[in-house]
Amino acid sequence: MKRPELQIAYRNGRVVALRPREPEPILLRPIIRELGFKVMNLCSRLQISDRQLHRAFTDSLGISPKDWMRRERMVEARQLLLEGLPIKEAAMELGFPSTKDFSREFQSFYEVSPTDFQRRHDAARDRKLED
Numbered sequence: 001m002k003r004p005e006l007q008i009a010y011r012n013g014r015v016v017a018l019r020p021r022e023p024e025p026i027l028l029r030p031i032i033r034e035l036g037f038k039v040m041n042l043c044s045r046l047q048i049s050d051r052q053l054h055r056a057f058t059d060s061l062g063i064s065p066k067d068w069m070r071r072e073r074m075v076e077a078r079q080l081l082l083e084g085l086p087i088k089e090a091a092m093e094l095g096f097p098s099t100k101d102f103s104r105e106f107q108s109f110y111e112v113s114p115t116d117f118q119r120r121h122d123a124a125r126d127r128k129l130e131d
Contacts, residue, residue: 006052087099
């Protein structure tokens, strides 16, 4: 059986792409952010079809590349909000077309609005400072 052109794997807690002719694994997280969290852009960068990328992800991680990118994007969103970045700036930073789209996606993923998330985090931080 022919070895696949691309394999997806976890290395040191990070998702990487492995190619038979490349000596080093390709870290995918920084690439997807640069590419706007778009599957087709990642396919172009890796020079493979959407179908090949989908197969590599589902075989290795058990999820589609789109679902993985969504999770990574929301993890970054959470981190930006924890760092105190305003919601509008976080939305722009992560390539959302609007703050409303960002808020809807964040709410769907974390089951809390970005505003409430920041308020809760700020309140918890303030309580720690008071103790």
